[in-house]
Amino acid sequence: MKHNILFFIVVAALFASCKDEVLPKPKAMLRLDYPTAEYTQAGSDCVYTFDQNMLSNIKENEDCSLVLDYPMMNGSIYLTYKPVHGNLDTLLVDAQKLSYEHVVKADNIVEQPFINQENGVYGMFYEVSGNAASQSQFYVTDSINHFVTGSLYFYAKPNYDSILPAAMYLQNDIRRIMESMRWKK
Numbered sequence: 001m002k003h004n005i006l007f008f009i010v011v012a013a014l015f016a017s018c019k020d021e022v023l024p025k026p027k028a029m030l031r032l033d034y035p036t037a038e039y040t041q042a043g044s045d046c047v048y049t050f051d052q053n054m055l056s057n058i059k060e061n062e063d064c065s066l067v068l069d070y071p072m073m074n075g076s077i078y079l080t081y082k083p084v085h086g087n088l089d090t091l092l093v094d095a096q097k098l099s100y101e102h103v104v105k106a107d108n109i110v111e112q113p114f115i116n117q118e119n120g121v122y123g124m125f126y127e128v129s130g131n132a133a134s135q136s137q138f139y140v141t142d143s144i145n146h147f148v149t150g151s152l153y154f155y156a157k158p159n160y161d162s163i164l165p166a167a168m169y170l171q172n173d174i175r176r177i178m179e180s181m182r183w184k185k
Contacts, residue, residue: 034072034169039176042066046081047146051180053173068173073166075154077174082147091147092139098149099126099137114140114178121181127171131159135167136174140181148181150174 035055042052046064056068056077064081082091099109107130114123123140136152152170154163 034165037169037173037176039180041180047184048081048148049180049182049184050177053176056173070166070170073154073170074156075152075163075166075170077170077177078151078153079177080149082149084141084143084145084147088141088143088147091141095124095137095139095147095149098151099128114138116179116181119182121178121183123178125175125178135163136171138174138178140178142183146183150177 038054039051040054042050042058044058044060044064044066046060046066048064052058052068053070055072056070059067059069061067066079066081068077068079070076084091108128110127110129112125112127114121114125116122120142121140122143123138126137128135128137134151134153137150139147139149141147152167152174154166156163
């Protein structure tokens with residue numbers, strides 16, 4: 001009798017376990033939607049202005065260096081201002097060196113030149129892909145008096161797949177900063 005009950009339990013377990021084949025879930029990315037960017041001109045006592053995303057909070061230092069903090073994305077864009085006093089070559093080399101310090105962890109660094117002759121703004125945008133500390137770097141200058149460098153950093157361990165949506169959103173803001181940069185007279 002015990003063998004019959006044991007036999008029925010084993011047979012029932014086998015039938016219960018015979019279901020459809022288990023398939024792995026397809027790879028997917030977390031969908032993060034951010035609001036459409038709205039811009040206002042960043043007003044400061046500095047020698048330059050630009051369009052600031054209204055989602056960011058601006059913190060100004062006394063040397064015209066700024067931090068655009070994005071609490072919603074846990075990241076910031078750091079802007080550093082340097083006056084040009086015959087040291088443009090040194091400033092350019094330093095900005096390029098800063099961008100290529102990330103090559104150790106980066107999968108790729110894409111350079112995108114920027115030229116706005118009408119407003120006297122020239123620069124370079126560096127898009128960094130991979131698990132680097134900074135996902136974007138840039139510099140803009142008028143080649144005579146002003147030089148601004150910028151870097152995007154997140155307050156998290158670099159994981160490119162996880163921060164990609166926020167990085168893309170903030171890269172668009174960086175491009176807007178470069179395009180709207182104006183030097184005060």
